Amino acid sequence: MKKRILCFCLCLYCIGLWAANASFKKTGNDLLFLLPQGNVKLEFCTDDMFRVRHSQGTVFAENEQWMVRKYDFTPVHYTVEDKGAAWLITTGKLIIEATKNPFCLSVSDKNGKLLYTELAEQRFYKDSVKTKAVLQPDEHFFGFGERMDFMDQRGRKVYLNVELGRGIKPAVGGKDILRANYCPVPFMMSTKGYGLFFHTPFATEWNMGWDSSDYYSFKAFGGDLDYYFIYGPDFYTMVDRYTELTGKSPMLPRFAMGLHVGTYSGGTWKNEEMTSDKYPPALCKRLREEEVPFDLLWLDSTWRLFNTTYGNGGCCFEWRNTFKDPKAMFDSCYAQNVKMVGLHIRSILDNGPEYHLLDKAREQGNVLYPGAKIEGVVNFFDPKAVDWWWENGVMKVASIGAKFVKTDVGGTMDLKGLHNIFPLAYAEAPYRKFQEYNNMRGVTHTREGYAGIQRYPYIWAGDWGSEWQWFEPVIRAGLNIGMSGVGNWTHCMGGFEQYSPYDTELYTRWVQFGMFSPIAMVFGMDHPRYHEPWTYGPEALANFIKYDSLRYTLIPYIYSNAYQLYKTARPMMTPLVMDYPQDENTYQLTRQYMFGPWMMVCPVTTKGALSQHVYFPGGEWFDYETGERYEGRQYKSFLTPLDVLPIYIKAGAIIPMQPVMQWVDQHPVEMITLDVYPSGISSYEMYEDDGISMDYQKGIGSLTRFTSRLADDSWTFTADKPVGKYKPAKHTYLVKAYLQNAPQSVIENGKSLPVLSSVTDAERNTGWFYDIEHKRLYVKTAGDNRQKIEIVVQ
Known part of the structure; x- marks a missing residue:
């Protein structure tokens, strides 16, 4: 018994000694804790957002510029009190308790409501850093980027690292929605009113109650333990604050609210000899004749030569010999009131018979990234390399009419610590260059992304097949990425790759959803249809024109919401949980979402569905087709004729509209x-x-x-x-x-x-x-x- 008492007293003595050796230093918005086990710094951004940085020594890494763009904030008033075993820090909105041994944070709002509590666990490991926190009984989590698996990630384990999501080969396709990571974002929001942004370029693992219902954790496989705590308490404020750090989505040209059309110019892979510079102008002509409103066009990969070094994975900026007069092709498209024509590119340089870009880049010496497994990867992190790439590669096509590029395959950088941020540099380079060259807003779109990709300026969901199994997951991806700060998002209407016989019903339903996406884009790899609407029959064409035309009448509404995205990061396509976070009925709703603040869109995602149930949150709702009223807080079933997309309007709505046009600002x-x-x-x-x-x-x-x-x-x-x-x-x-x-x-x-x-x-x-x-x-x-x-x- 005496030994136990002696041990207890010794422990108390050690704790007191530890606390006595712990101190803090306050310098402006920075609060540095000097601890025996390493220093910790809190950097206050606002009175509701602060950065947490752990160091095993006394030195902190320099601030990077690819994910976070804002480090300088106006002075924040906060107080620090030494309570013996802990420090008490108070801002205008938060109360933070920092225990000394071990160092752990507990955060409450100004009324004392507990938000977040860290657990006393090891933080630094040989190859990773980690934080563990209390999982509250009724706490749920959203965000994490372009996740296709779930919305509410409570009870899940989420791995975030840019990758395609390749999995076991099913009967059709080869994608795995559980692993899909085209655009992971290490940012999540809790229904308790706070969010966390893990500020790291390394792969992360988020254990959101997978192992235990008592705690969750977030871990990075390298780098520093560096994260931001963001208080809402509403989701909109959290996303706004997150994008205050990582950058807002820029405004696209007004005409980019219209339809974007992609084409393989008559011949996709293995059919390249069928491509022609006559095909894109003919496609524009047919679209105009059928009265299909559209504004933008791009030529996908088969416009360029595929060469021996990297095949279709490289980019030599040389035209395939089936394109006899590319400039005349561009001119013909622009003469038909196409606002922009762009080209698909890759991040890897290759040699062509005329320009020999790969060889010239080797000779230049600073263009290719040193140490990359694929030699031809352009070093987009280096402004001088970007300038060389622009002048010697992109200008070959920009000078004759190309006004933007589609930056495909951004996961080519294999070096740890650079892999996830490479897509940011890759997307930024042409976005900035074309914006300057065209003297107008940029329109580059890209596939891969990470924290901050919303700046350049929109992404698409990747190469998902034309199958019902991937339809609803693509919708889910759009909802999740909107909650992750990326509001300008799109997908290939009808899917991308064709594995099974053509399904007109799937195409029709996917088009309905596509026209009520933040960016509307139709494109497919299926030869020879390429998802051109008339190839699916007259009823599918009529459906396409109906909802495409409706989108064009909604341009004032869509453009106004694009401005709100720019100002506050409010996504155009919003999951219902953002407006109704206390209503658990909304936590996994992926077949319905808000399009702007007033329109609830409910795509039909089941093959052959004759009816579908809809959940109406609190308030009053109107059927957009019939005007019938419905009370909120109820589920209700409706018939689902193929030519109707279920849309319901929130009571109080004011929706500005304009006449139908064949291109934006036609009249x-x-x-x-x-x-x-x-x-x-x-x-x-x-x-x-x-x-x-x-x-x-x-x-x-x-x-x-x-x-x-x-x-x-x-x-x-x-x-x-x-x-x-x-x-x-x-x-x-x-x-x-x-x-x-x-x-x-x-x-x-x-x-x-x-x-x-x-x-x-x-x-x-x-x-x-x-x-x-x-x-x-x-x-x-x-x-x-x-x-x-x-x-x-x-």
Whole structure:
């Protein structure tokens, strides 16, 4: 017994001695803890976000510039108190307890609600660093990048490292959604109101309760233990803060909100001899004749020569001999009002019979990355190498008409510590160069990515087959990556590679989803169809045109939400859990999502489905096709005819729309239609600018605020004058509101408007018409956007 007491006293003495030897140093936003086992630094970014850095010694690594772009923050007020066994740090929003032995953090909000608690576990291992934290009983986790497996990752083990997701070969295809990692992002958000960004370029493993329901952990296979704690408490604030660190998504040209079309120019791999420079202009002509709205075109890999060193994996920037006059091809496409034509490239240089780029790069000496397993990999980390690559390679095609590139296969850098950030450098180089050369916003799109890829400026989901088994996982990938800071995202409508007989139903359903994705892109490798809509029959073509045209009418809404993405990182395609984090019904919903703040889109992902159930979160909802109302907090089943994409509108919605066009800005918009679903008080801001220049970064744009106020016996709708440095074109408004009762009068700015005879009449003349059958009021305003307009309906 005496020995036990002696041991206990000795332990207390050691702890006291340890605590006595621990101290802190406060320098501006940096709080350095000097500990016997190594130093720890807290770097306060804001009063709700701080960085945690552990060192086994006294030195911390220099700040990198590929993932995080912002390290300098305005002064943050915080206090530090020594409580003996722990320090108590307080900011305006957080209370942080840091125990001294062992050093562990516990974070609460300003009201004392516990958010995050670290466990006393070993942090440094031979080949890895790790942190373990308490897993709260009702805690759930979201984010992690372009995950195709699950949304809620509680109870899962997640491995993040850029890779294709190759797995065992199933009957068709060769992809494994459990391993798919085209764009991993080491950032997650908890339903407890906080997020963690693991600031490391190394592969990471997140054990989110896989081993135990009592704890979770995050581990990096190399590098420092360096992470950011981000307090929300809502998901939108967390994503906004994360992208404050890693960069916001830039605005694309307004026309990039339209349809992007990819082509193999008539011949995919093993059919290269069938390619032709006549094919792309002919494709544009057919699209225009069929009245399929589109704005951008790119030629995939078979435009270029495949050479002996790297085959189709290399890029020599030389045209295949089936392209007799590439410049005339570009000119012909642009003459048909295609806004941009681009080309597919690879990150590996190869020799061609004319330019011998690989040999010249070897002679230059600083172009290829030293030590890379594949010799031809361009060193995109080096600005001088990028300049050489641009002048000697890309300019061969940019000078005759190419305006962007598709940067494919970004996982070629095999060196540890560089593998995950190589896609960032690879995507940035052409994005910046083309932006300068074209003197307009860039449009580069890429496949692989990591933390920060949202800057360059959008990615696509990769090469998933045209199979039902991969349809819903692709939707899930889009939802997860939107929660990971990457809002500009797309996929190949109908899938990419064709393994089984053509499935018109799958194509039709996938197209419906594709038109309600952040970026709309149609492309496929299937020879000879290439997912061109008329090849699936007249009904599939009609469906394609229907939803493509609907997308083009929604351009004002889509573009306004693109501006919000740029300002706040709010994704265009949003999982319901972001708006309803306390509703566990939303945690694994992947067949429905919000498109912008008002439209709930519910793709049909089951072959032959005659019906599908939908979950309505709290509030009131309207069927977009019929106008029927539904109360929230319920599941309901609906019939699913093939030509209808289920869409439901949140009560209070205000959705700006424009006339259908065959390409964006084909005609001046003389009238904006406002699709309104009155409920209480709601508002929405429509954003406008020149749609093409970088002036938006200088704040040169305008916002027009619309407000709806529904009372017991009246409805008031206001359209404010545009506010901002940009002067938008003049237009009137057609307000279309869903009201249960026919009005007695409609007054605009104090003057009664005349009653009109039909919807068509209301679309052309000032006045109002009430559609009794569909309970819709149409009001064509007398005033325009140069003045404030107030409409009072009684």
